[in-house]
Amino acid sequence: MAARDVVIIGAGAAGLMCAIEAGKRGRSVTLIEHAKAPAEKIRISGGGRCNFTNMHATAENFLSQNRHFAKSALKRYTQWDFVDWVNGHGIAWHEKTLGQLFCDHSAKDIIAALLKDLRQTGGELRLSTSATSVERKGEGFAIALSDGSKLDATSLVIASGGKSIPKMGATGFGYDIARQFGLDLVETRPGLVPLTFDPDTLERFKPLAGVAVDGAACHDRIRFEEAMLFTHRGLSGPAILQISSYWREGDDIRLHLRPDLDFYALLREARQANGRQAVQTALAEHLPKRLALMLVEEAAITGNLADQSDRRLRAFADRLEAWPLTPTGSEGYRTAEVTLGGVDTAGLDSRTMAARNVPGLYFIGEVVDVTGWLGGYNFQWAWSSGWSAGQVV
Known part of the structure; x- marks a missing residue:
């Protein structure tokens, strides 16, 4: 059984950001993604040009039962931090309207830059692979995978997203893990939907x-x-x-x-x-x-x-x-851009995204009960929450 410092389930925006940041700290990281390609929501977003953040992002632009929860992550890793990252990779961008920032060329530029950073920080990405079970093992976790292999992890990060756009493989996996480990859920429903x-x-x-x-x-x-x-x-x-x-x-x-x-x-x-x-x-x-x-x-x-x-x-x-x-x-989850509700923030540390009562377990991105407005806000939450967890996993 392979042992890793960090296993992250979900290779979307939040999962990739978390993996990169953990890798920078010298942590051994494996990303598990059930789809054939990573970051599919990034690829299709913004008409293929990825509305990657918003110039005006603050906690006021997010819905949650605890409207203060997102403040810490958003202040510690801001939209301007991500813009600096975009600039550092030479990705040209423009403001379209209402502070919405898009790639000039393609959303694939963002994905390519994330994957480049993942490789440089030593992260492992396993595609077309699902977690079939997760169990507590000592102070860490044992994760069984669909390819028959198993991983031991000191830290487990759930970045599996919500239920929106099921044709892209969206599932309720993250909510199942939350229930398994005793975390409460806020009722989920489609958001940003016709x-x-x-x-x-x-x-x-x-x-x-x-x-x-x-x-x-x-x-x-x-x-x-x-x-x-x-x-x-x-x-x-x-x-x-x-x-x-x-x-x-x-x-x-x-x-x-x-x-x-x-x-x-x-x-x-x-x-x-x-x-x-x-x-x-x-x-x-x-x-x-x-x-x-x-x-x-x-x-x-x-x-x-x-x-x-x-x-x-x-x-x-x-x-x-x-x-x-x-x-x-x-129109439901079929066309919804996001999922409202999710893992109750009352059970999470707003600074680290850690489950308060389950050491080593983290929830980031859309799976959490934090949902942004249309216009790049949800990607900023992914970057900010992923970055925050990446500093401690």
């Missing part, structure tokens, strides 16, 4: 499939201003993905269409300039034509602009600023 609607609403939306509009999606006091997209299943686009992490079944969301505009003032001006113009025609100067027509029809507005009173225009404009909709669900 929202779906009842058949009647979908029939109304049918003519809008493929229509995009700038707007704000709101839930209670949470608000995200970005693009929204109507689909044949419901609503998608960055603003909707963001609000999905806060939405719960049975709740309404509100859409504020084109928050940069004052629709009441614009419609009054249009009425004064050309009262014989149809309301949807005036509205279509600022919104997609198909959407403008549906909104006018749903508001039961008849006649031309000249036929509309100020009160009627005000009521219509108010609706455009707070259009209530009730999703019935989401």
